[in-house]
Amino acid sequence: MTETLDELARRLEEALPPGAVITDPVRLRTYECDGLTHHRAVPGVVVLPESAEQIAAVVRLCGEYGVPFVARGAGTGLSGGALPRTDGVLVVTSKMRRILAVDLANRRAVVEPGVTNLAITEAVREHGYYYAPDPSSQQVCTIGGNVAENSGGAHCLKYGFTVNHVLALEIVTPDGEIVTLDADDPGYDLLGAFVGSEGTLGITTKVTVRLSRAPQAVTTLLAAFKDIEQGGQAVSAIIGGGVVPAAIEMMDALAIEAAEAAVACAYPRGAGAVLIVELDGPAAEVAHQFAEVERVCLDSGAFELRTAAGPEERAAIWKGRKSAFAAVGRISPAYIVQDGVVPRTALPEVLASIDRLSAEHGIRVANVFHAGDGNLHPLVLFDDAEPGAGERAELVSGRILDLCIEHGGSITGEHGVGVDKSRYMPKMFTDDDLDTMQLVRCAFDSRGLSNPGKIFPTPRLCGEVPGVRKGVHPLVESGRAEQF
Amino acid sequence: MDPELIDDCVHCGFCLPTCPTYVLWGEEMDSPRGRIHLMKQHVEGTPLTDEMAGHFDACLGCMACVTACPSGVRYDKLIEQTRAEVEREHVREPSDRALRELVFQLFPYPRRLRAMRLPLRLSAGLRRRIAPGLERVNPSLAAMADLAPERPSRVRLPRRVEAVGRRRATVGMLTGCVQGEFFPQVNAATARVLAMEGCEVVIPPAQGCCGALPLHSGRPEQAVRFARRTVAVFERAGVDTIVVNAAGCGSTMKEYAEIFEGIGDGEWAGRARAIRAVDLAEYLAELGPAARRHPLPLAVAYHDACHLAHAQGVRSQPRELLAAIPGLELREIAESSICCGSAGTYNLFQPEAARELGDRKAGRVLATRADLLVSANPGCTMQITSAIRRSGAAPIPVAHTAQVLDASLRGLEKVA
The missing domain is CATH 3.30.43.10 (Uridine Diphospho-n-acetylenolpyruvylglucosamine Reductase, domain 2)
Structure with a gap:
C-alpha cells in the first residue's frame, strides 16, 4: 500500500x-x-x-x-x-441489507442496496406481490448492483428492465453528498440517467422499487425442437402473432447438456433446442394465448410440449435455464459468458454465423438466450490448460459482438459494459457520441473518481484522474488489463 | 487441497446467500466462494496466516453451498482437506488446543462420554425441561420422552431385535456417540420403529464412533481408524445395510468408500462399498409402510439437519413420513436451509457465531407456533433447545422423527 x-x-x-x-x-x-x-x-x-x-x-x-x-x-x-x-x-454494500419499508397500498418498497433481488419478492409474496426484474442470479445479486447495471432477466420482455421498476433512489454523489433522485420530480430524468450508469455517477444507498401484482394466472410451456432454427421460427411466429409472453427463452443442445449435468432438469431427450414460453395475466387471456402458442410451436416442428401443472413443475422447467451459466462449468473447464443483442428477425442468421465461427476456430459455443428480445448469451467454452485456447475463445467471443453490431444490435443487453466491453464502445459509437456521454459523466463526477476505467475506453474531456498514481495504470503494467 | 477441485469454482456467487456466516456477516472471506479463494491463495504459496485459518474455522461445514452450487464444486471435500491442512500447519492458542483435545478425546468415545453424562446432568436436565411441555401437548409424547430409565443410565439395546410380523429385511443399526449417550430414547424408538415395520434389527455392541466428528474437524487419521472399525463391526454382524439416525454420522458413512480411496486403500474401499449406509427416514420411505399409523393430533415443525438435507439430500422423506401420520399437521420453518449453528463441534469452538445462528433459528422455529419440533440430529436438538430456552419463550418439545413414528405406530396416545 x-x-x-x-x-x-x-x-x-x-x-x-x-x-x-x-x-x-x-x-x-x-x-x-x-x-x-x-x-x-x-x-x-x-x-x-x-x-x-x-x-x-x-x-x-x-x-x-x-x-x-x-x-x-x-x-x-x-x-x-x-x-x-x-x-x-x-x-x-453487503452489510446493508435491510428492507426498510413495504407500502403495499402504494405498491412500493424501500430497501438498502445490499438486499438481494429475490429477497424483495420473498418479503411481499404472501401478499400477492413481487418485484418483476429477475436476473438469473436473482437469489444472489443485490438491488444496488441491479440499479448500476440496469439489470433485466427473463421476464423483461414484457415487464421491462430495472429502470422501469425503480421509483426513487437515494445516492451518494461522487462529491460525497446524499441526494434523492425521484421519478416523479419534474425536470430532467436524472433517475433514468443514474440507472445503468455502472457506478460511474455515484453509489446507491437506498432504492424505492415498484412492487407488481402477481398475475392471476401463469402458464409455463416447455417446447422441444429438433434444432435451433425451428425454435427461432417459433419465437418469430409467436411475437409476430401479437402475443407478448412474460418470457420466451431458448437453449441449444450444448446448454441443455450442461444444465442436465448440473441440475438434472430432465428436458426432453434428443432436443436440439428447447423453448420456455411463459404466459401470465388474467386467466382468460392466458388460456387464449396458450392455445395460440401451442399451435405455433407444433407448426414450427416442436416434437414435445410440456406444460407446468403447478408452481413446482414451473420451477423445475426454469431450473435448467436459470442455472445454465454456472452449469457450463460442468462441461467445460473454462468459459466466457457473452451478452449481445440482435434484432429478433436476425436471430437465425446470427446463430448460423456463430456456428460457423465455432467450427472455424474449434471453440464450442453454447447458446442460452432471451429469444423474445433478441438478447443472446453465447457461452464460449474452452480449456484454459490448452495453450492458445483462451485467446481463440476471446476472439470468437469478440467476433460475436461484431456480428451483433453488424446486424444493428448492441454489445450488451443486460450485463453492462464494465471493464470487459469498454473496448467495443468505439465500434458502436463515434467519438462525438462518446464525448457526449462523458459530458454527462463529468456533470456528476468532475474528478473521475467514481468507478474510473469502466464503460469508456479512454478518458476524455474532464479526464479520469487515476487517483494518486500518475502514468501507466498498474493493471496495464502487469498485463492484466488493457486500455485503448 | 486439491487444485482441480478449487478450479471448479467459477466465482458465480450462488453460494453466498446460503452460507450461514455470509448471512451473519456479509463478508466475502466468510463465504464459500471467498474461502475457496483463500484455499487457492494457499495452494499458490501464500502461507496459512492466522486470519486465513480463522476464516476456515468459521465455516460450519453445513454444505448448504454444495446444494446451491450449479457448477458442482465439491466444497465438502475441499473444506475437509483444508481443515486437515489447518490442523497440520496452524499453531493454535494453548487454550484453543486444550479445548479441542478435550473434545476429541471425549466425544467420539461413548464410554468416556457416559462418564461425563452424570456430572453434566444433561440428559436428566433435558428430560425435565421437555417432559412438562410434552405433557401439556400430548401425554403420549411425554411418555415417549420418558422412555429412558429413571436414572440417566443408558438404555440397554439388545444385540438383535426381532421383526414384528413377517420379516421384510435385516438391517444393522448405528447407535452413535452423542445419540447413544444423550438421547438413548431415540435409539430405542428407532429400533422399535424398524421392527414394527418388519425389519430384524442387528445392533452390534462393539460399535463406536463412526468417524464423523474427527473427519469434519481435520483429523483424518482418527476418522479412518474409526471408519475401519465400524465397517469391520458390521461385517462381523453379517448385515449389508446400516440404518443411521444421526445426520452427521450418516453423511460420513456414505462417504466411507471415497475416504478409503482418498488414502489409496482399495481393499477397505471395497469392503465399505459392500455395506450400504442409509438414513432412517430414507430407508423407511423406500421400504414403504407396513404397520398401522395411529393418529397424533399435533402441529409439527420439521427442522432440516444440514447433514441430512445438504450432505445427503434427504429432505422429502422425513416430511412424507411425518405427514402420513393421521392428524399430524406439518409446518415449514422459514429459512430451513440455513444451519442452526450446531454443526458438530462448531458450537463448542465458535460459540458466538453458533449462538447468533441458534437465536436466528429459534426465532423461525417459534414463529411456526408448532406443538413439537422434529429434528433428526442430536446436535441440532441440543442447539435449538438451548437457543429457545435462552430466548425466554415457552420451551417447545423436541423429538426425533423416529420418536414421532414410534408414538404413532404404538398408538401411545391411547396408552398414556
Whole structure:
C-alpha cells in the first residue's frame, strides 16, 4: 500500500465501525474480482459500511485524498463492473441489507442496496406481490448492483428492465453528498440517467422499487425442437402473432447438456433446442394465448410440449435455464459468458454465423438466450490448460459482438459494459457520441473518481484522474488489463 | 487441497446467500466462494496466516453451498482437506488446543462420554425441561420422552431385535456417540420403529464412533481408524445395510468408500462399498409402510439437519413420513436451509457465531407456533433447545422423527 492509502485507511477506520475496514492482504485478495474472473485487481482497501452516512464519509475521504472508489454488491456482475482499483477503495454494500419499508397500498418498497433481488419478492409474496426484474442470479445479486447495471432477466420482455421498476433512489454523489433522485420530480430524468450508469455517477444507498401484482394466472410451456432454427421460427411466429409472453427463452443442445449435468432438469431427450414460453395475466387471456402458442410451436416442428401443472413443475422447467451459466462449468473447464443483442428477425442468421465461427476456430459455443428480445448469451467454452485456447475463445467471443453490431444490435443487453466491453464502445459509437456521454459523466463526477476505467475506453474531456498514481495504470503494467 | 477441485469454482456467487456466516456477516472471506479463494491463495504459496485459518474455522461445514452450487464444486471435500491442512500447519492458542483435545478425546468415545453424562446432568436436565411441555401437548409424547430409565443410565439395546410380523429385511443399526449417550430414547424408538415395520434389527455392541466428528474437524487419521472399525463391526454382524439416525454420522458413512480411496486403500474401499449406509427416514420411505399409523393430533415443525438435507439430500422423506401420520399437521420453518449453528463441534469452538445462528433459528422455529419440533440430529436438538430456552419463550418439545413414528405406530396416545 502506498503512503496515501495507508493514511486514508487510518482515516476510514476512524469514520467507520470496528472491523469495517479491511487492509489485510490475504483478505483483500478475496475481493479481487466479481463474477467475471479474468479481470482481477486486488483492491487497495475494502470498506464495509452500514449506512448512507458512512458511505458518504468514505466518498468524501476518497475525494480528500484523490483516491478512486468502486462500489460492489454481491460481486456477481459479468462485465467486471465492480473490478476494484489497486490504488483505490472498494465500497462493499453487503452489510446493508435491510428492507426498510413495504407500502403495499402504494405498491412500493424501500430497501438498502445490499438486499438481494429475490429477497424483495420473498418479503411481499404472501401478499400477492413481487418485484418483476429477475436476473438469473436473482437469489444472489443485490438491488444496488441491479440499479448500476440496469439489470433485466427473463421476464423483461414484457415487464421491462430495472429502470422501469425503480421509483426513487437515494445516492451518494461522487462529491460525497446524499441526494434523492425521484421519478416523479419534474425536470430532467436524472433517475433514468443514474440507472445503468455502472457506478460511474455515484453509489446507491437506498432504492424505492415498484412492487407488481402477481398475475392471476401463469402458464409455463416447455417446447422441444429438433434444432435451433425451428425454435427461432417459433419465437418469430409467436411475437409476430401479437402475443407478448412474460418470457420466451431458448437453449441449444450444448446448454441443455450442461444444465442436465448440473441440475438434472430432465428436458426432453434428443432436443436440439428447447423453448420456455411463459404466459401470465388474467386467466382468460392466458388460456387464449396458450392455445395460440401451442399451435405455433407444433407448426414450427416442436416434437414435445410440456406444460407446468403447478408452481413446482414451473420451477423445475426454469431450473435448467436459470442455472445454465454456472452449469457450463460442468462441461467445460473454462468459459466466457457473452451478452449481445440482435434484432429478433436476425436471430437465425446470427446463430448460423456463430456456428460457423465455432467450427472455424474449434471453440464450442453454447447458446442460452432471451429469444423474445433478441438478447443472446453465447457461452464460449474452452480449456484454459490448452495453450492458445483462451485467446481463440476471446476472439470468437469478440467476433460475436461484431456480428451483433453488424446486424444493428448492441454489445450488451443486460450485463453492462464494465471493464470487459469498454473496448467495443468505439465500434458502436463515434467519438462525438462518446464525448457526449462523458459530458454527462463529468456533470456528476468532475474528478473521475467514481468507478474510473469502466464503460469508456479512454478518458476524455474532464479526464479520469487515476487517483494518486500518475502514468501507466498498474493493471496495464502487469498485463492484466488493457486500455485503448 | 486439491487444485482441480478449487478450479471448479467459477466465482458465480450462488453460494453466498446460503452460507450461514455470509448471512451473519456479509463478508466475502466468510463465504464459500471467498474461502475457496483463500484455499487457492494457499495452494499458490501464500502461507496459512492466522486470519486465513480463522476464516476456515468459521465455516460450519453445513454444505448448504454444495446444494446451491450449479457448477458442482465439491466444497465438502475441499473444506475437509483444508481443515486437515489447518490442523497440520496452524499453531493454535494453548487454550484453543486444550479445548479441542478435550473434545476429541471425549466425544467420539461413548464410554468416556457416559462418564461425563452424570456430572453434566444433561440428559436428566433435558428430560425435565421437555417432559412438562410434552405433557401439556400430548401425554403420549411425554411418555415417549420418558422412555429412558429413571436414572440417566443408558438404555440397554439388545444385540438383535426381532421383526414384528413377517420379516421384510435385516438391517444393522448405528447407535452413535452423542445419540447413544444423550438421547438413548431415540435409539430405542428407532429400533422399535424398524421392527414394527418388519425389519430384524442387528445392533452390534462393539460399535463406536463412526468417524464423523474427527473427519469434519481435520483429523483424518482418527476418522479412518474409526471408519475401519465400524465397517469391520458390521461385517462381523453379517448385515449389508446400516440404518443411521444421526445426520452427521450418516453423511460420513456414505462417504466411507471415497475416504478409503482418498488414502489409496482399495481393499477397505471395497469392503465399505459392500455395506450400504442409509438414513432412517430414507430407508423407511423406500421400504414403504407396513404397520398401522395411529393418529397424533399435533402441529409439527420439521427442522432440516444440514447433514441430512445438504450432505445427503434427504429432505422429502422425513416430511412424507411425518405427514402420513393421521392428524399430524406439518409446518415449514422459514429459512430451513440455513444451519442452526450446531454443526458438530462448531458450537463448542465458535460459540458466538453458533449462538447468533441458534437465536436466528429459534426465532423461525417459534414463529411456526408448532406443538413439537422434529429434528433428526442430536446436535441440532441440543442447539435449538438451548437457543429457545435462552430466548425466554415457552420451551417447545423436541423429538426425533423416529420418536414421532414410534408414538404413532404404538398408538401411545391411547396408552398414556
